[in-house]
Amino acid sequence: MLVCKYFVWFIIYSFMGWIYESTYCTIRKHHWENRGFLHGPIVPIYGVGALLASIVFSQLPVEGLQQANNLQIFLICFFGSIVLEYTTSWALEKLFHAYWWDYSNVICNINGRVCLPASIGFGLAGILVVRVLLPFVENMTTSTHPLLIEVLALVFMLFLGMDLALTVSALTNFASNFARIEAEINEQIANAYERLDNNVSDAIETMVEKSEQVQEGVFVRKELAEEKAAALRERLTNERLESLFLSSSAAQKHTLLGVQGFRRGAQSNELRERMRTMIDEKRHHNKKK
Numbered sequence: 001m002l003v004c005k006y007f008v009w010f011i012i013y014s015f016m017g018w019i020y021e022s023t024y025c026t027i028r029k030h031h032w033e034n035r036g037f038l039h040g041p042i043v044p045i046y047g048v049g050a051l052l053a054s055i056v057f058s059q060l061p062v063e064g065l066q067q068a069n070n071l072q073i074f075l076i077c078f079f080g081s082i083v084l085e086y087t088t089s090w091a092l093e094k095l096f097h098a099y100w101w102d103y104s105n106v107i108c109n110i111n112g113r114v115c116l117p118a119s120i121g122f123g124l125a126g127i128l129v130v131r132v133l134l135p136f137v138e139n140m141t142t143s144t145h146p147l148l149i150e151v152l153a154l155v156f157m158l159f160l161g162m163d164l165a166l167t168v169s170a171l172t173n174f175a176s177n178f179a180r181i182e183a184e185i186n187e188q189i190a191n192a193y194e195r196l197d198n199n200v201s202d203a204i205e206t207m208v209e210k211s212e213q214v215q216e217g218v219f220v221r222k223e224l225a226e227e228k229a230a231a232l233r234e235r236l237t238n239e240r241l242e243s244l245f246l247s248s249s250a251a252q253k254h255t256l257l258g259v260q261g262f263r264r265g266a267q268s269n270e271l272r273e274r275m276r277t278m279i280d281e282k283r284h285h286n287k288k289k
Contacts, residue, residue, distance in 0.1 A: 004153035005141055009054060010047040011156045012137055013129075017046020036258065037092070037100055038163045045088050049122065050129045052084075053077055057130045058138070070127050077126025082114050085122075089113040096171045098259045170255040 018041045025033035036043045057065055057073065068076070090113065093099050103109040108116035141149060 001146055001150065004150045006051060006055070007153045007156065008141055008149055009137055010044075010051045011042065011160070012047075013050035013054075013133070014042035014044050014047030016133070017043040017050070021046070034258075038160075038167050039255075040159065040163045042160075045084065049077075049081060049084055050125075050133065052080065053126050053129050054134045054137070058134060068130075070131075073127050073130050074123040077129075078119050078123030081122035081126075082110075082119050085118070086110065086113045098171070100258060100260055102260050167255055174256060 018036055021035040021043050022033055025035055038044070053073075053076075056076065057068055060066075089099055089101065099112075102112045103115035103118060104112035106115040106117060
């Protein structure tokens, strides 16, 4: 029964987090933003954070926690949110090579995963959870029949499991297709450069006794050929990524449009940056409709 109650709390908090996140981003960007990692109207990281705060300040048998003042609540939630947000961002990126939020352009950030303004906001939100939302949620679940709580928990678990499976499947299928496309493009470009080097080497050998101007012309042609190879790489990349996106299912497209980027810093590469740019263009195009 206790597990079911906590899971229902988690869903309620996750839904409230989705409302806040979507509303805030919609107001800031002046168009509807359906925020979240999953397809459903929940943001799990908010649910986890609020549930942990609720348990820490109302359920743990630790002296002083249940009588904590607002400053103590703020500090615990402030530092707790840093750990939770950084760990979640790191884990998602390690699992899916993607990230769903990026604070790189915000002051006092750590690797774009956490930042001072957001952590302050979560600290203040912790006070709101403990002082306002927790009594409301606890009273609502306490006044509900235990059997109904168990049924709700099972139904929520079913839908959350389906949503999670759909999202993970979309991301893993995309990752495998992405790796395949990357390998194919690299192989084609490597073959093109190999043919280029062979042709230039043959030309130089046959012209070794000719004038310096002719030899210089060979190197000019090589540079032009290298430019063509670079153009070929760009064309292949755009075509393959466009094909990958268009061939994705509706669920995969929904998941990809929620991604803010692929890997970070030195780990990023040209192909992933191109994919990020293309997804941003698709996202902007969809919002105009």
